[in-house]
Amino acid sequence: MTEINHLGRMADFDLTDTQRQVRLAVREFAEREILPTVEQNEREGQYPRELIRQLAPLGYLAPLIPENYGGSFSDVVSYGIVCEELARVDWVIASAVSVANSLVGSSILRFGTESQRQQWLPPLAAGEILASACLTEPSGGTDLAGMRTQATAVGDDWVLRGNKVFISHAAEAGVFLVAATVDPALSHQGVTMFLVDPATPGIEISPLPMRTLQRDNVAEVHFDDVHVPSDGLLGKQGRGFPILGAALDTGRFSVAARCVGQAQRAIDLTLPYARDRRAFGQAIGEFQMVQQKVADMICRTEAARCLVYRLGRMKDAGVERCSLEASMSKLMASEAATQNALDAIQIFGGYGFSSEYEVGRLLLEAKTLEVGEGTSELHRKLIAEFSLGLRK
Ligand SMILES: Cc1cc2nc3c(=O)[nH]c(=O)nc-3n(C[C@H](O)[C@H](O)[C@H](O)COP(=O)(O)OP(=O)(O)OC[C@H]3O[C@@H](n4cnc5c(N)ncnc54)[C@H](O)[C@@H]3O)c2cc1C
Incomplete structure (x- = not known):
């Protein structure tokens, strides 16, 4: 071949x-x-x-x-x-x-x-x-305006109190970007961002047991009356939501790019396997139903890659807000990565579940990216709202 x-x-x-x-x-x-x-x-x-x-x-x-x-x-x-x-x-x-x-x-x-x-x-x-980004709270990560971690001004300085969950890299980080609110009743207008040294007294980092990504040490971070000097305030009081929006806009670009890489890995593992593995006297890659999966894996990966590179070019061209394109890229690429991992496992048969092969590990890792930095549901909602003129 x-x-x-x-x-x-x-x-x-x-x-x-x-x-x-x-x-x-x-x-x-x-x-x-x-x-x-x-x-x-x-x-x-x-x-x-x-x-x-x-x-x-x-x-x-x-x-x-x-x-x-x-x-x-x-x-x-x-x-x-x-x-x-x-x-x-x-x-x-x-x-x-x-x-x-x-x-x-x-x-x-x-x-x-x-x-x-x-x-x-x-x-x-x-x-x-x-670095770690401390955004998600036990009560929810999608509704960021509803966050409860409290920021209280004490003179020019601040005190943070609250809990964050699912924080990647926390135990290794030397800087936390923390989202908190000066008043939960103000919703998004209360959100305020801070740069915090993780070694500050009052911060406790504890492992959050996960079914996947054991090597990431995903953690809970507790802020118990953590004193943050005035120069830890990022931007202005109550002006954190636009900072979050800009950060997530760029974050969704890189997450989408990562998903394309994961989708590609599933293809790269599957092609040689489908060529080498034999059943009924022929390579399984010669069966049309296997070929259909391979074709779909390649098409959805290339489609996602085109969206991601287009988004990157828009950012390089200086387009200020690319939220619609960021949602489209992140949605399509994360779902491509998960579906490719599923298709790869099917083509590997029982070996898809063997620890000898990577493809089984890829599945849960890909699925996390349909949740992090905006779930698929949130991105479908954003895409529809932008397109219907319900969101500017
Ligand atoms: C491996 C991993 C690493 C992570 N790393 C970080 C990190 O470093 N920093 C950080 O801050 N967070 C991190 N997260 C958390 C992640 O960002 C949140 O899990 C995510 O934002 C969803 O929040 P939630 O889990 O509270 O789900 P919820 O917000 O409770 O949502 C639950 C379900 O309800 C749906 N839903 C919610 N609102 C709506 C709506 N309006 N319309 C339709 N459906 C809706 C969601 O789509 C989802 O299916 C990580 C998560 C994982 C899995």
């Missing part, structure tokens, strides 16, 4: 040579250094801290942070390619890059003071510290 060069055929018709080189370089590093560690890290619940540190000198840790703050910013599409290729081998390392750049780094860049940028961006870009 003829070998198809997927790197040469995937939707990259508008990538520059430099962007194509970024893909090859990240892919080569990820396959050589990261891939061999993932299964063992997952079994042992081992967070890949050292590998994340190694991304910094290569320029893969801070692709959205400008050079004058120690980052390697070139363009948004390249950032998406870095996220895609890292996620193709490891959810956790891609997530660390995505949270540090899209949610936390971009928020500091766009809404922080120069002193906040100088304090947090160089150590983030150098890999000296990691």
